[in-house]
Amino acid sequence: MSAVMITRKVRKWEKLPGKNTFCCDGRVMMARQKGVFYLTLFLIIGTCSLFFAFECPYLAVHLSPAIPVFAILLFFFVMAMLLRTSFSDPGVLPRALPEEATFIEMEIEAANGNVPAGQRPPPRIRNVQINNQIVKLKYCYTCKIFRPPRASHCSICDNCVDRFDHHCPWVGNCVGKRNYRYFYLFTLSLSLLTIYIFTFNIVHVVMRSVDNGFLNTLKETPGTVLEVLVCFFTLWSVVGLTGFHTYLISLNQTTNEDIKGSWSGKNRVQNPYSHKNIIKNCCEVLCGPIYPSVLDRRGLMQEDSPVSATSAAPSSSSISNPVPQTMHAVLCLQKTTAALIPNEHTPEDAKPSVAASAEKSPSPKDGDPPAPKVPPLASPETDVETSIVKDKTH
Amino acid sequence: PRSFHNLQELRHSASLANKVFIQRDYSEGTTCKFQTKFPSELESRIERTLFEDTVKTLNSYYAEAEKIGGQSYLEGCLACATAYLIFLCMETRYEKVLKKIAKYIQEQNEKIYAPRGLLITDPIERGMRVIEISIYEDRGSSGSSSGSSSVSGSTAR
Numbered sequence: 001m002s003a004v005m006i007t008r009k010v011r012k013w014e015k016l017p018g019k020n021t022f023c024c025d026g027r028v029m030m031a032r033q034k035g036v037f038y039l040t041l042f043l044i045i046g047t048c049s050l051f052f053a054f055e056c057p058y059l060a061v062h063l064s065p066a067i068p069v070f071a072i073l074l075f076f077f078v079m080a081m082l083l084r085t086s087f088s089d090p091g092v093l094p095r096a097l098p099e100e101a102t103f104i105e106m107e108i109e110a111a112n113g114n115v116p117a118g119q120r121p122p123p124r125i126r127n128v129q130i131n132n133q134i135v136k137l138k139y140c141y142t143c144k145i146f147r148p149p150r151a152s153h154c155s156i157c158d159n160c161v162d163r164f165d166h167h168c169p170w171v172g173n174c175v176g177k178r179n180y181r182y183f184y185l186f187t188l189s190l191s192l193l194t195i196y197i198f199t200f201n202i203v204h205v206v207m208r209s210v211d212n213g214f215l216n217t218l219k220e221t222p223g224t225v226l227e228v229l230v231c232f233f234t235l236w237s238v239v240g241l242t243g244f245h246t247y248l249i250s251l252n253q254t255t256n257e258d259i260k261g262s263w264s265g266k267n268r269v270q271n272p273y274s275h276k277n278i279i280k281n282c283c284e285v286l287c288g289p290i291y292p293s294v295l296d297r298r299g300l301m302q303e304d305s306p307v308s309a310t311s312a313a314p315s316s317s318s319i320s321n322p323v324p325q326t327m328h329a330v331l332c333l334q335k336t337t338a339a340l341i342p343n344e345h346t347p348e349d350a351k352p353s354v355a356a357s358a359e360k361s362p363s364p365k366d367g368d369p370p371a372p373k374v375p376p377l378a379s380p381e382t383d384v385e386t387s388i389v390k391d392k393t394h
Numbered sequence: 395p396r397s398f399h400n401l402q403e404l405r406h407s408a409s410l411a412n413k414v415f416i417q418r419d420y421s422e423g424t425t426c427k428f429q430t431k432f433p434s435e436l437e438s439r440i441e442r443t444l445f446e447d448t449v450k451t452l453n454s455y456y457a458e459a460e461k462i463g464g465q466s467y468l469e470g471c472l473a474c475a476t477a478y479l480i481f482l483c484m485e486t487r488y489e490k491v492l493k494k495i496a497k498y499i500q501e502q503n504e505k506i507y508a509p510r511g512l513l514i515t516d517p518i519e520r521g522m523r524v525i526e527i528s529i530y531e532d533r534g535s536s537g538s539s540s541g542s543s544s545v546s547g548s549t550a551r
Contacts, residue, residue, distance in 0.1 A: 076477065077477050080477035080478065080479070081477070084478060093521050093523065094520070094521040096523075097520070099413045099526075100413075100415055100520065100523075100524060100526070103413065103414075103415050104415075128420045128421070129420075129421055130420050130421060130422070130423055131421075131422070131423060135420070137420075145523060148418065148420070148424065148523070149420055149423075149424055150424055163424070182478070185474065272423070273423055273424065283462060283467065284462055286470065287462070287466060287467045287470035287471065288460075288462050288466060288470070289459060289460050289461075289462070289466055289486070289487060289488050290469075290470075290473070290481075290486040290487075290488060291488060292486070292488050292489055292492060292518070294518055294521045294522050295521075296519070
């Protein structure tokens with residue numbers, strides 16, 4: 001062998017399969033297409049700026065200074081919720097490593113028995129009983145796992161997401177278990193903000209028209225027209241969306257389940273996750289535990305890259321025995337101090353990396369680093385058959 | 395099978411023979427819980443009661459983390475009131491429990507599993523989908539299983 005292998009440390013997010021984009025060295029995680037997200041930002045920031053510039057000075061003086069103050073607080077809350085929804089991990093399930101994938105395949109073959117040649121094997125389904133209802137778990141050919149209940153594969157992001165709700169282009173991310181409550185609070189607070197701005201626009205125009213006349217008012221504050229237009233169209237969509245999600249939360253259903261009609265109809269299973277009590281359902285979704293991300297985006301791993309052929313060199317140690325990660329602490333788990341510095345972007349996602357580094361440090365510090373665990377068959381393109389089946393099952 | 399004295403010795407003198415994956419138990423919903431069914435591959439390696447104790451303790455930790463009650467409401471409402479910025483300085487309850495779990499698993503590995511040539515991987519490293527138990531054989535011995543292909547008719551459902 002004449003190639004020299006150089007091992008370098010990379011962050012795990014650089015090697016994650018799936019079509020996400022990462023920013024801030026793995027702290028921020030979004031979908032690839034972000035155009036509509038920028039539009040959302042522009043609309044919110046633009047409309048609020050116009051409100052603060054044109055209406056607020058007048059209203060603060062003539063009505064109450066509390067009006068702009070409350071508007072600012074509401075605006076910051078909306079932005080915080082939007083950024084948290086957009087930047088956080090929605091609950092992506094990591095793909096199965098080769099050994100786990102093989103184990104599952106063997107179980108499937110054992111369960112199916114011998115299929116006569118020429119016959120198509122039965123679909124890969126596992127039945128589980130949840131609260132005395134039979135729920136079918138589907139096998140994901142891309143991720144090579146049986147999807148947990150309520151998980152679904154997002155074709156846009158190419159990931160299985162736990163408690164998948166929908167992929168929202170407005171926030172530029174999937175909405176799933178981990179960020180659903182932020183998404184709901186975003187739509188709720190945005191509805192309030194839109195109603196607030198709309199109302200005070202009307203109040204402002206009325207008050208000013210009484211003094212100056214209607215046309216003069218519009219000339220003095222041209223922003224008002226724009227704001228009213230944006231708010232009017234936003235109201236219908238966002239308030240409607242908030243109402244829809246309130247309905248879903250009270251029934252403990254996801255948008256995905258609602259669209260597919262998983263729990264509707266007489267012959268179908270009733271929703272086994274619902275507590276049959278609106279308050280309990282709301283509490284579980286909105287006040288439930290804050291789930292950690294299981295994607296270790298900022299963890300370090302070894303990567304081999306061949307360098308120009310000069311002299312023979314032994315292959316790097318990372319192709320040796322694949323001993324599990326918990327045994328190895330030293331090289332890949334040396335978190336840089338940068339992880340501990342709170343960053344100004346996503347506060348939420350810096351925390352799991354700190355917790356992860358803290359939880360791994362007690363492990364014994366022993367030598368060899370593990371092999372970089374990137375499943376070789378992660379992309380369906382390498383396997384024509386599974387990609388065809390995947391299209392059918394999705 | 396030889397008994398290994400500690401994790402270091404395990405790594406130096408053993409080779410990975412097989413891996414067993416303990417699956418999730420969804421009978422109570424989507425809360426994190428693992429099956430306590432004893433896999434046949436471990437029959438000769440560890441006592442059933444020890445294994446079940448480990449899984450049951452892990453299940454109780456996860457139940458504690460995901461419990462919906464007074465404390466989780468308080469945490470949720472407080473966090474919401476601060477637009478979730480409080481998590482810049484505070485750890486969530488789940489993260490605290492995850493640390494406890496990591497410590498427990500390491501303890502179990504050191505005291506019970508490594509001496510028997512086994513190793514538990516923290517489920518969080520496998521997306522909370524499975525508890526991966528690695529089975530090691532002494533490099534010197536001929537080994538009872540020459541890789542995962544020898545496992546057949548494994549954990550039937």
